[in-house]
Amino acid sequence: MNDTCTGNEMKLKIMHLYPDLLNLYGDRGNIECLRYRLQWRGCGSEIVRHTCADDGFSLEDVDIVFLGGGSDREQKIVCSRLLEHKRELKEFAENGGCILAVCGGYQLLGKYYKLEDETIEGLDILDIYTEQGGVRLIGNIVLETEFAGKVVGFENHGGRTYIGSHKPLGRVIYGNGNDETSGVEGVVYKNVIATYLHGPLLPKNPQLCDHILTTALKRKYPDFQGLPDIDDDLENKANKYIVGRYAGDR
Amino acid sequence: MRRLIAIWAGKLLTAAGRLAGKKSTASPGAAALKIYPGLVKDVNKRVKKKVIVTCGTNGKTTTNNLLCTALEAKGFKVLCNRLGANMLSGIATAYVQTADIFGRLSVDYACLEVDEAYTPMIFSRIRPDIMVITNLFRDQLDRYGEIDITINILKHAISGAKGVKVILNADDPLCVQFGLGWCADPVYYGISEKVLPQTDDTKEGRFCPVCGEELSYKYYHYSQLGDFACPKCSYKRPEPDYEVKNVSIGPPMRFDINGESMEVNYKGFYNIYNLAAVYAALDTAGESTDDFGSLLENYKPQIGRMQEFSFNKPVILSLSKNPAGFNQAIATVNSDERKKDVIIAINDLANDGRDVSWLWDVDFHKIKNDKLNRLMTTGIRVYDITLRFKYADIKVDMMTDSMKEAVLKALSDESEVVYVLVNYTALYPTEAVLKSLEGEKSYE
Numbered sequence: 183m184n185d186t187c188t189g190n191e192m193k194l195k196i197m198h199l200y201p202d203l204l205n206l207y208g209d210r211g212n213i214e215c216l217r218y219r220l221q222w223r224g225c226g227s228e229i230v231r232h233t234c235a236d237d238g239f240s241l242e243d244v245d246i247v248f249l250g251g252g253s254d255r256e257q258k259i260v261c262s263r264l265l266e267h268k269r270e271l272k273e274f275a276e277n278g279g280c281i282l283a284v285c286g287g288y289q290l291l292g293k294y295y296k297l298e299d300e301t302i303e304g305l306d307i308l309d310i311y312t313e314q315g316g317v318r319l320i321g322n323i324v325l326e327t328e329f330a331g332k333v334v335g336f337e338n339h340g341g342r343t344y345i346g347s348h349k350p351l352g353r354v355i356y357g358n359g360n361d362e363t364s365g366v367e368g369v370v371y372k373n374v375i376a377t378y379l380h381g382p383l384l385p386k387n388p389q390l391c392d393h394i395l396t397t398a399l400k401r402k403y404p405d406f407q408g409l410p411d412i413d414d415d416l417e418n419k420a421n422k423y424i425v426g427r428y429a430g431d432r
Numbered sequence: 433m434r435r436l437i438a439i440w441a442g443k444l445l446t447a448a449g450r451l452a453g454k455k456s457t458a459s460p461g462a463a464a465l466k467i468y469p470g471l472v473k474d475v476n477k478r479v480k481k482k483v484i485v486t487c488g489t490n491g492k493t494t495t496n497n498l499l500c501t502a503l504e505a506k507g508f509k510v511l512c513n514r515l516g517a518n519m520l521s522g523i524a525t526a527y528v529q530t531a532d533i534f535g536r537l538s539v540d541y542a543c544l545e546v547d548e549a550y551t552p553m554i555f556s557r558i559r560p561d562i563m564v565i566t567n568l569f570r571d572q573l574d575r576y577g578e579i580d581i582t583i584n585i586l587k588h589a590i591s592g593a594k595g596v597k598v599i600l601n602a603d604d605p606l607c608v609q610f611g612l613g614w615c616a617d618p619v620y621y622g623i624s625e626k627v628l629p630q631t632d633d634t635k636e637g638r639f640c641p642v643c644g645e646e647l648s649y650k651y652y653h654y655s656q657l658g659d660f661a662c663p664k665c666s667y668k669r670p671e672p673d674y675e676v677k678n679v680s681i682g683p684p685m686r687f688d689i690n691g692e693s694m695e696v697n698y699k700g701f702y703n704i705y706n707l708a709a710v711y712a713a714l715d716t717a718g719e720s721t722d723d724f725g726s727l728l729e730n731y732k733p734q735i736g737r738m739q740e741f742s743f744n745k746p747v748i749l750s751l752s753k754n755p756a757g758f759n760q761a762i763a764t765v766n767s768d769e770r771k772k773d774v775i776i777a778i779n780d781l782a783n784d785g786r787d788v789s790w791l792w793d794v795d796f797h798k799i800k801n802d803k804l805n806r807l808m809t810t811g812i813r814v815y816d817i818t819l820r821f822k823y824a825d826i827k828v829d830m831m832t833d834s835m836k837e838a839v840l841k842a843l844s845d846e847s848e849v850v851y852v853l854v855n856y857t858a859l860y861p862t863e864a865v866l867k868s869l870e871g872e873k874s875y876e
Contacts, residue, residue: 202638202646206578207570208792214823234646253578259644321786336787381789385819416822420815 193226194245194398201250202233203260204286209250211382212282215391216246222412239267241274245398251285251380254297261290261302268305275307280398281374284383288376289341308371310348312341315361323357323379324429325367330390334424335379345369351377356428373397388417436535438468442528457517461524471524475542475558479511482717483542483558487551487586488566490757491706492518493734495566496545498710502727506719508540516734518547520554548582551589562716563590564599564709568606569655569756570636572785579636587614599712601705602672603657605647606637611670619716621708622672626651627679628701642667655756674712676704681767694725699738700764736859738764741866743843747850749866751859755793761853762799770848771803775838777811777858784856788816797824805847808838811858835865
C-alpha cells in the first residue's frame with residue numbers, strides 16, 4: 183500500500199468515443215469500472231462523452247480513450263467521423279496514450295475491414311487488418327495474458343483480424359480469438375489494447391483494468407508509485423467461475 | 433396415415449408430459465414433425481377466417497394470448513401456441529393438441545406467436561392474413577446477431593407473405609420502416625401523448641433508417657418508442673389508426689383507444705401497447721371491438737407476467753429477457769410505493785442467451801431508492817449481476833445460489849412486498865419454488 187493516490191490530487195481524463203453509436207452491448211460497464219476503480223483509490227476521473235453531436239475534438243489532456251463496439255452499419259457512420267481525427271488519434275497512440283478498443287472499435291484501429299461488398303477504411307493506428315469470415319465466432323472466451331493473468335469475456339464477431347507482427351493481448355485457452363487458426367486474441371501496441379472481448383470486459387478482469395489505470399497514471403504523474411490493493415473478491419469470483427467452467431483443466 | 437400417426441404421437445407425448453407434471457410446449461410438435469414434416473402446411477385450409485401472427489421482441493406472448501382470449505370470448509375456436517413456444521415445433525405442438533383424435537382440425541382463427549428469426553421458415557408453410565409487429569429491441573445478440581439482421585429477416589418474410597395486412601407500432605422507428613415499401617397499406621397503433629418521465633435508457637434505432645440522420649423526439653415512452661421525426665428527410669411517426677390517449681397509470685390503469693375508455697388491472701405501461709395491438713388486430717380482422725373490455729375478463733396472464741403469489745405479503749414474479757424488458761420491470765417495481773425486497777435471478781442457458789453483457793445495458797441503478805429494503809441476487813450468473821450492482825455503487829444484501837433461501841429471507845423480514853425479477857430459464861424453477869412454499873406455508 184502507498185498513499186500517493188489519495189486526496190483527489192490525481193485525476194485521469196477518460197474519453198468515451200461515440201457512445202451514441204458504439205454501444206452494442208454493455209460497453210458502459212468498462213467506463214464505470216475505470217471510474218470506480220479510480221474512485222475507490224481516492225483518485226478522480228473526468229469522463230468525456232464525445233458524440234456525433236459534438237463538433238470539437240481534442241485529445242490534448244486526455245489520458246484514456248475508449249472505443250466500443252457497434253453494428254456494421256453504425257461502424258460505418260463512426261468511421262467516417264473518426265477518420266477526420268485520424269492524425270490526432272495516431273499521434274496520441276504513438277505518444278503513449280492509453281487506448282482501449284473493443285470489438286468494432288478494435289477493427290477500426292486497423293488499416294481496413296473488408297466486408298463482402300465493400301471495404302471500410304480504418305484509422306491505420308495499427309498495422310493490422312480485418313476480413314469478413316464465414317460463420318460468426320460467438321461464445322465465452324478465456325485468455326492467458328502476460329500482464330493480467332487469465333482474462334475472461336464473450337466474443338461475437340464475423341470479422342477475422344490479422345495482427346501481423348504485432349503482439350496479441352493473450353493466448354486463447356478457450357474460444358476462437360482473432361481468427362479460427364492463430365490461437366491468439368486481441369492486440370497490444372505501446373499503450374493501445376484492442377480486443378474482441380466485448381461489453382463489460384473490465385469488471386471481470388480487474389487486473390487488466392488496473393494495468394490500464396497504472397499505465398495512464400504513470401504517464402501523467404512520473405513519480406506515481408502504483409495503485410493500492412482493493413477488495414477484488416467478487417471480481418475474482420466472477421472471473422474464476424468462467425475460467426473454471428470453460429477452461430478448468432488448462 | 434403418417435399425418436395421423438404424427439398427431440397421435442404428439443398427443444401421447446403431451447399426455448405423458450402431463451403425467452410427469454410438465455407442460456410440453458415444443459417437444460410433442462417436434463416429434464410429430466419428425467414423423468410427418470408437412471404437418472402444419474394445411475393450417476390455412478383448416479382456418480375458416482384468418483391466420484393472425486404476432487412478432488416483435490417484447491410483448492409477443494401477452495399480445496397473442498390476449499387476442500386469443502378475446503376471440504374465444506366471442507365464441508370462436510382458435511388455434512394458439514399460448515405457452516410462448518414460438519418456433520415451428522411450438523406451432524406444431526399447438527396443432528396436435530388442438531386437432532381431434534381423428535386428426536381433424538377445424539378452427540375459426542389461428543393466433544400464432546412467431547419468433548422473428550423463424551418467420552421465413554414458418555411463412556413458407558403458413559401464410560399469415562394479418563401480422564402484428566410489436567416492437568424491436570436488442571435481445572440475445574449471441575443468437576440473433578445484430579438487430580439489423582432481424583430487421584432484414586422480417587423485411588423478406590413480410591414481402592414474401594403475399595397479401596398480408598401488417599399492423600405496426602407507430603411509436604417504434606424500427607417497426608415503422610416496414611411500412612416503407614415492404615408491405616401495402618400497413619395500419620398503425622400508438623400512444624399519442626407524453627405519459628412517463630423522460631429517461632436516458634439504452635436506445636435502439638437512434639438513426640433514421642432512410643437517411644441515417646439522428647432522429648429527434650417530441651417525447652419518449654421508453655427505449656426508442658415515442659413521437660419521432662427525422663430532421664433531414666420525411667421519415668416520422670405516422671398518424672396511428674388506433675390511437676391511445678388520456679392515459680392514467682393507476683392502478684387501475686386507464687386510457688382511451690380511439691375515444692373508447694378502458695380500465696384494466698394489468699401492471700406495467702407496456703401493457704397499453706399489448707392491448708392497443710389486440711384492439712387493432714380485432715378491428716382489422718373485421719371483428720367488433722364494442723365489448724373490448726369485457727372480452728378480456730377471462731384473460732389469465734402466463735406465468736411470470738407480474739404474476740402475484742400470496743404469502744404473508746405479496747410476492748410478484750416478473751419475467752424479463754432483455755434490457756427493454758428489465759427497464760420496464762424496474763419502472764413497474766419503482767411505481768409500487770410499498771417497502772420492498774427485490775430478488776434478481778440471472779441464468780445464461782441456451783434459451784437465455786449465453787452472453788450476459790446485456791446486464792450492463794439495464795438501468796439497474798434505478799432500483800435503488802428509499803423504498804428498497806433488501807436486494808438479493810441469485811442464478812447461474814449471480815457473480816455477474818452482483819458485480820453489475822457493485823459498479824453502480826449499490827450494495828447487494830445477499831448473494832445466494834438458492835432462490836428458496838432468498839424468498840424465505842424476504843418473507844421473514846420487514847418488507848411489505850417482494851418482487852422477483854428473473855430471466856427466462858430462471859422462471860420455471862422460481863415458480864416451482866414459490867408454488868411449493870405456498871403449499872408448505874413454512875414461512876409463517
